[in-house]
Amino acid sequence: MASNAQLIKFDNQVAGHDRILQFSTNDLMVIKPSTQTEQRFYEDSQGDLEFRCWIPKCYGSLHAATDSELQLLEQQGEGLLEQQGAAQVPLQPSPPRQRDSQGRLLDDHLCLENLLNGFTRPCIMDFKIGSRLYEKDATAEKIIKMKENAKGTTIESLACRIAGMKVYDTTKGEWGIYRKQFGKSRTIDNMTDALLAYFFPTSSYAYEEKDPIRTSLKDDEATITPKHISSNKMEWLLECFIEDVSSIREYLEQNPNIELIGASLLFIYEGDKTAADAVWKKMLEEDKKEKEASKVVEKKNEEEEEEEEEERPPMYDLRLIDFAHSSYDSQQETQDSGILKGLDNTIMLLEECLERQKKEKL
Secondary structure, three states, rough: OOOOOOOEEOOOOOOOOEEEEEHHHOEEEEEEEEOHHHHHHHHHHOOOOHHHOOOOOOOEEEEOHHHHHHHHHHOOOOOHHOOOOOOOOOOOOOOOEOOOOOOOOOOEHHHHHEEOOOOEEEEEEEEEEOOOOOOOOOOOOHHHHHHHHHHHOOHHHHHHHEEEEEEEEOOOOOOEOOHHHHHHHHOOHHHHHHHHHHOOOOOOOHHHHOOOEEEEEEEOOOOOOOOOHHHHHHHHHHHHHHHHHHHHHHHHHHHOOOOOOOEEEEEEEEEOOHHHHHHHHHEEEEEOOOOOHHHHOOOOOOOOOOOOOOOOOOOOOEEOOOOOOOOOOOOOOOOHHHHHHHHHHHHHHHHHHHHHHHHHOO
């Protein structure tokens, strides 16, 4: 039976090439153009249960039909597809075939978990980690180009860089969008301020940069609230991010066969105060139930059906993304020092944010 779903542009991409798609009927999954290297990385990761929790779920892949394949399908007719029970996903007229930064065709797409699903107004930051930006078999020209691109940026000094951010000011009902140039122009001296702009979008840190580095976008459907998300919630979020980055760092150091090149940490947290307050209340209720359950020995009646609780929306998420140049390299005996340095400095910057949040009462 044919599907009425169409592939449409994914509007919440904050970095990279603007080519991610999603189905028009739901937001559970995104469709990302991928290299064969990235597909292999996801395939290899399926056997690594612990690492899989730090990357988006992968549901498979899609192949962009070539002109000859499209012609063959047209000749066979839609009836054959429907007879076989195949669903058709209508696409817009074929654009020029996409290529990556090294000119490789991107005819294949990965079907990945949409990490923003469940959030009301997610604040997003794409945070590059590692100082090595090229593969072992990269050409001399490519190596020179990538080193030149990193020169003078925080990739060179800290082995990490902001690739893009999108934040929500709940007191103005307004989005703040920071493009690539924002991250490239940060230095070791103002990197913490940049992260404070992400975590505290109602503060003065978020409004220091003018166009075109920072652009504003009004949310016409927003309900403006006079207060920002409370300090105790933001303090908890920062502590969670510090703990999670530390766990990722520990796992990667213990598993040097995971070779990350050009990968990012994707930070997400709920930026809508009303939604954040509701999630926080639900979390407190869950904690209370767990404490009560630990004190009482419950007798289960086999005939009694347990109530299925509705899944709670997320308060935050953190994942590793972008594996176009990454691989599971069994020959690598120690983890890349640039990756560890980038993660160490990420933890240091987050701890500085936490310290300044308490000191400045953000």
